């Protein structure tokens with residue numbers, strides 16, 4: 001059993017963070033340079049952490065598998081970032097943002113963390129603007145806001161449809177400044193393949209130099225993982241091609257608990273699959289649902305074109321089922337409804353796609369207004385599909401998008417392994433069973449700019465961790481494990497390509513551990529994944545050598561980890577005999593087909609402890625709600 | 637969303653590593669017009685791997701035209717023939733059945749070829765490290781609304797900031813100049829009130845590093861703007877040149 005101590009500070013929820021900051025141990029400025037910190041990942045969470053820790057005086061080594069810290073999956077975020085600035089004077093507050101986040105997460109997140117997130121959100125906007133991040137402005141020159149799903153106030157800051165890019169470039173510029181000042185040693189094209197633990201504390205990492213294939217050792221007194229999410233376990237997702245779970249998974253196998261692995265968000269407005277060759281799914285901003293009406297034919301396998309399907313034969317199913325929210329029903333509900341109608345065979349042409357139709361809005365407002373609102377999205381749609389959405393309805397279908405699950409962390413963002421911290425999408429902490437739009441960017445930057453700089457000081461000040469040399473046997477052992485597994489991958493020399501196995505895993509995950517799950521399907525998934533994993537280790541083909549740039553080998557290692565993680569996701573989903581947020585178990589629904597939570601038995605975080613491949617032990621962190629009343633979400 | 641495959645002859649640059657000679661290798665493919673050019677290459681790689689042959693090394697990440705990781709030259713054009721389109725957004729329906737494609741890496745004096753279509757663009761990071769930032773430590777920022785910024789100014793800033801750092805501008809330029817890349821970053825900060833304190837030091841530091849890294853000079857042919865997947869404007873180069881000149885005249889000392 002792992003001892004899960006969330007270390008939630010005493011006091012009223014609005015005072016916890018302030019009290020905690022006051023009570024934390026400090027490291028005096030001249031001692032800070034005695035501490036080495038490794039930051040793995042330079043997306044929003046990692047770049048902001050690396051830059052800030054270096055500013056404070058710590059010696060930072062930062063790692064990314066990308067060619068530059070300016071890349072990272074974070075860059076693709078479109079919609080915006082939330083903050084409780086209340087610039088619109090519409091009644092926003094830290095408490096309201098916290099409340100929306102807890103409720104949106106369907107009461108499966110930790111109150112204290114969520115409140116702190118809201119509390120520091122305003123500082124993020126100040127910081128980004130000071131760095132020169134060009135957020136959208138009103139005519140008077142002040143910052144503009146818009147509203148997003150799950151909120152009744154306008155608190156989302158944005159930079160055109162490129163908020164992630166602009167925020168990441170802000171964090172990258174802060175990091176670049178520290179690299180230039182030699183406060184950060186930046187290691188690009190390096191992939192972390194293991195953490196090194198000495199006497200129970202995280203003391204370093206093993207990485208593969210992706211250019212040369214050399215295996216390298218790095219030591220530090222603390223290791224921070226900010227390595228992003230694992231939605232690519234589904235093969236097709238909106239995540240960047242290289243996003244993967246390897247860093248967190250290898251840490252998990254070294255003892256870090258994995259929390260709520262089954263909580264996966266499926267985004268409703270993505271482009272459908274065009275064919276066999278498809279490599280990823282493209283997200284279309286949710287804002288389209290403000291003016292587009294979603295429908296399918298009332299008939300099965302209807303091969304008529306949209307224009308030929310008369311009004312009375314169309315089913316505007318969201319408007320029919322959720323009259324008050326209609327096309328703006330929350331992400332999980334609208335995704336599930338799309339799946340339902342397609343499973344009935346009523347998708348476009350009998351395929352997995354539904355219409356998102358702007359004809360009524362164009363008739364009512366004119367094409368120009370629609371062009372003004374969504375011009376760039378319409379262009380993007382046309383570029384990808386070759387169809388003109390001003391003339392024919394768009395086609396959309398849900399896709400895996402974001403993972404709420406991740407490594408378990410306490411209030412200090414430290415995993416159950418002392419000295420191993422986890423930030424951003426890689427941890428589980430703030431979004432419960434469902435994340436609200438525009439809250440991932442907020443969380444990544446909150447963790448990196450405003451939380452870890454304090455809590456890591458507390459760890460150093462309290463534990464005074466020693467430096468360990470990379471000659472230590474723990475480094476040698478970890479390096480050996482890494483080398484052995486690379487050799488094994490290269491030597492199998494079977495018949496199946498890495499991608500073909502990844503695609504098959506994705507299909508199992510999508511069919512059985514996707515938007516709607518049931519006991520039978522989950523059990524099948526577990527056995528199918530287990531045998532696919534065996535097949536992989538017997539029959540995969542990795543072309544090329546280890547001592548060179550070898551992209552197939554990189555992918556093979558990542559898929560090997562997905563083949564273990566996928567099973568844990570199914571195990572977790574099977575354990576959770578309730579429906580909550582994005583986790584929908586078909587057995588647990590109301591008569592109207594809505595999610596049925598079970599607070600009596602499942603108001604806990606499931607934190608899985610690795611025993612051996614395919615075997616885990618469940619640890620539970622009970623969730624206590626003192627400041628909100630548990631309520632059933634209703635969007636009818 | 638139709639489905640008739642098209643047949644193409646691909647001539648792809650193959651190079652084992654930075655020190656070996658490269659050459660074009662020919663491949664015949666039949667592919668879906670709905671696939672992107674990178675998906676077409678994925679499929680080709682899958683076939684090569686299944687046969688035990690070395691796949692073609694190329695980079696990509698977001699596949700949505702925003703991260704700047706992808707980038708190859710197609711028939712002489714960085715990111716291919718379509719304007720304002722990154723390689724990953726280039727779909728096969730752009731090409732005609734039976735067409736010949738030449739696919740090669742971004743070439744420039746400052747970029748080394750690492751393998752096949754992958755080049756080393758890290759000199760661009762070095763330029764940013766020398767001054768492409770506003771020096772503000774975390775926690776010391778004033779309230780975000782302290783400087784009202786007009787919509788016009790905000791628009792200039794974001795249009796410059798949209799640069800995705802793919803480095804196509806350098807590959808497009810006959811002098812392999814990075815002026816568009818540097819001009820965009822300099823401009824973003826030069827027009828904003830937050831960027832004023834370091835404005836002239838910044839431009840000098842960045843331009844000097846650009847020269848040290850081996851990028852060429854600008855002779856106003858504007859191929860960079862034409863090939864930029866974001867359409868970043870050459871007016872940013874003019875703004876940078878003005879600031880650089882002013883910095884020299886008033887002889888701002890460097891203190892980065």
Ligand SMILES: Cc1cc2nc3c(=O)[nH]c(=O)nc-3n(C[C@H](O)[C@H](O)[C@H](O)COP(=O)(O)OP(=O)(O)OC[C@H]3O[C@@H](n4cnc5c(N)ncnc54)[C@H](O)[C@@H]3O)c2cc1C
Pocket residue numbers: 040041042043044045046063064065066071072073074075076077078079080081163164190191192193226227228229238239240243244246247283401402423424425426437438439440441442444
């Ligand atoms: C299309 C899309 C749109 C989105 N839009 C929004 C939005 O509008 N608002 C919002 O709030 N959220 C949005 N999100 C979610 C949000 O973008 C992500 O959750 C967030 O950016 C994750 O940031 P991160 O720093 O945790 O991880 P990432 O940005 O994924 O960064 C991970 C980093 O870790 C590195 N890394 C990983 N593994 C290793 C390893 N083993 N070794 C070395 N380095 C490693 C990578 O190189 C990278 O630098 C969107 C997501 C998608 C897919």
Ligand code: FES
Pocket residue numbers: 695696697698699700701702703704705706707722723724725800
């Ligand atoms: S892969 Fe990101 S811009 Fe092309």
